[in-house]
Amino acid sequence: MGTDLRLPTATIVRPDKDRFLNEENPFEAMMSRFDRAAALLDLDPGIYQVLRHPEKQITVSIPVMMDSGEVKVFIGHRVLYNTSRGPAKGGIRFDLNVNLDEVTALAAWMTWKCAVVNLPFGGAKGGVVCDPLGMSVGELERLTRRYTAGIISVLGPDSDVPAPDVNTNERVMAWVMDTYSMHMRHTVTSVVTGKPVEMGGSLGRREATGRGCMIVTMQALQQLGMPVQGTTVAVQGFGNVGSVAAQLLARQGCKIVAISDRTGGYTNPTGIDVDAAIAYVQRHKTLEGFAGGDPVSNDELLTLDVDVLVPAALENVITSKNAGKIRAKIICEGANGPTTAGADAILDEKGIFVIPDILANAGGVTVSYFEWVQDRGGYFWSEATVNERLEDIMVRSFRDVLALSKQHRVNMRTAAYMLSISRVATVHRLRGIYA
Known part of the structure; x- marks a missing residue:
């Protein structure tokens, strides 16, 4: 007799798909699309509830000594939305408009993005509320290192792997990597992607x-x-x-x-x-x-x-x-x-x-995955190899989504969500719930 892999049932409460409380709220936008795909998939109610909630939402205070001698306290967030398929993956942004709703939505997007191109990653996102254009290099470095220290309990090649995002770059990733490595007492190149090539970054990542x-x-x-x-x-x-x-x-x-x-x-x-x-x-x-x-x-x-x-x-x-x-x-x-x-x-x-x-835009996280693989293996590929493997994944993923779009007579966005959600849901069914 086979094992029943279904989760316990729960009540699904679906918002009216035609009603948007705030059209420009990123989390509401993401969830409205999630709900449509989940309904078409006839998603198990228990798994629906699991996938509707982020695993972890971390908010930290970041005191920074400014060049003037003044101490300013910034607010930083890191959200791990889902890690059922592997380590969380997602960028860190520095911007005045960063807020927890936005970071949570982007972490969910990263979950579906990694799944739609079938990478062994979950989704995460991070951000610090600041104006990086008005800060010196020294202030940005101190901000980055203190933020890294604040979220270091979730970081790691097997748990959460950040990358650059809005107003962050290779240099910021180098600071994150160095801070994490100092705490670990050895160099850990695979804790971030989007690094300088000299530090274990991948050729072809910028493009x-x-x-x-x-x-x-x-x-x-x-x-x-x-x-x-x-x-x-x-x-x-x-x-x-x-x-x-x-x-x-x-x-x-x-x-x-x-x-x-x-x-x-x-x-x-x-x-x-x-x-x-x-x-x-x-x-x-x-x-x-x-x-x-x-x-x-x-x-x-x-x-x-x-x-x-x-x-x-x-x-x-x-x-x-x-x-x-x-x-x-x-x-x-x-x-x-x-x-x-x-x-x-x-x-x-x-x-x-x-x-x-x-x-x-999943090409970026795909080559980030290549960077992570190269760092962990200590063997680095030519740019031609990176580009060839990127094309293979992007073409295959496009055709997978297109096939689902035709099969269910839905647009490409709904088909992409259906494909990614079904992949994440399958892993949850197989893993079950730890009690």
């Missing part, structure tokens, strides 16, 4: 998220029978993700007709010289003053008549207010949460093919 966006966009064009050559693309956000995606799409034969950053954007119907734009940003730090196109606002860029739109900047830029004006045939979500839950149905009605964030 990985943008490269992943390019790969899945190529798959979408193929699926829709659209030619790559001459396909018009608008990219909102010209940071690491947007600039790399634009550059690689241009190399495939696409025509990049609009780009933007926080200072505004530029459009050129004959095509923007992406390499020139990247060089301009390297010299001037922003796109402001770039002479390669006519000015266009960030809001206007979203509604341009293009084949592909890549929102690679901020959350909540496509909402129920502007979704009806979107004219792109494909949206590739390079940013986390660029589309609100309230906009999903509008985009569906317009027949827009959306490659959801948990799939589209």
Whole structure:
């Protein structure tokens, strides 16, 4: 007689899928999509309850001696949403807008993102409420080290592996790694990813998220029978993700007709010289003053008549207010949460093919996984090997989501959530509940 792997039953309370208390609340947006996928999967009520709650939410006070001699106390968060499939994985961001709701939503997103590309990771996220642009290098280092010390009980290659995020970078990861290593009394390179290559970072990591966006966009064009050559693309956000995606799409034969950053954007119907734009940003730090196109606002860029739109900047830029004006045939979500839950149905009605964030920008965490593997094995791969293995995973994941989308006649976002939730739920069923 087989073992019954089902969890004890519980009552499922599902919010009205058409009601959004706050369209731009990231946790509500994530949970509304989770609920839709869970209902379609007919998810076991007990597992539904488990997956609706984060495993750990940590809030720490971070006293820092500022350069002036004044002591300031900052607030930091770290959320481990689910670790059933492996160590928690997720970035650390430094920003004034960091709050526990946002960090929890992003940790949940990381859970589904790792599962949709079938990595042996769970999801986490961290953040510190601060203005890093107004802090010196010394102040940022002291902040990072004290924050690391505050959450060190959950960190580790087998428990929680941070990475860079908004306003953090390789240098911040080096500080996290060094602080953790000093406490462990030996060097532990695999405690973080996104490190400098000299410290065990992976080749190809910086370009990985943008490269992943390019790969899945190529798959979408193929699926829709659209030619790559001459396909018009608008990219909102010209940071690491947007600039790399634009550059690689241009190399495939696409025509990049609009780009933007926080200072505004530029459009050129004959095509923007992406390499020139990247060089301009390297010299001037922003796109402001770039002479390669006519000015266009960030809001206007979203509604341009293009084949592909890549929102690679901020959350909540496509909402129920502007979704009806979107004219792109494909949206590739390079940013986390660029589309609100309230906009999903509008985009569906317009027949827009959306490659959801948990799939589209999973290239970054995939190569972070490669970095973790290389650090633990002490053997490092060539950039060509990294890129080849990244393409294999992104193509396979796109096709898995597409197959589920067709099977259940749902959009790609719902299919991606269904695939990831089913993978996490399967592990919970197999592991059972420790009592």
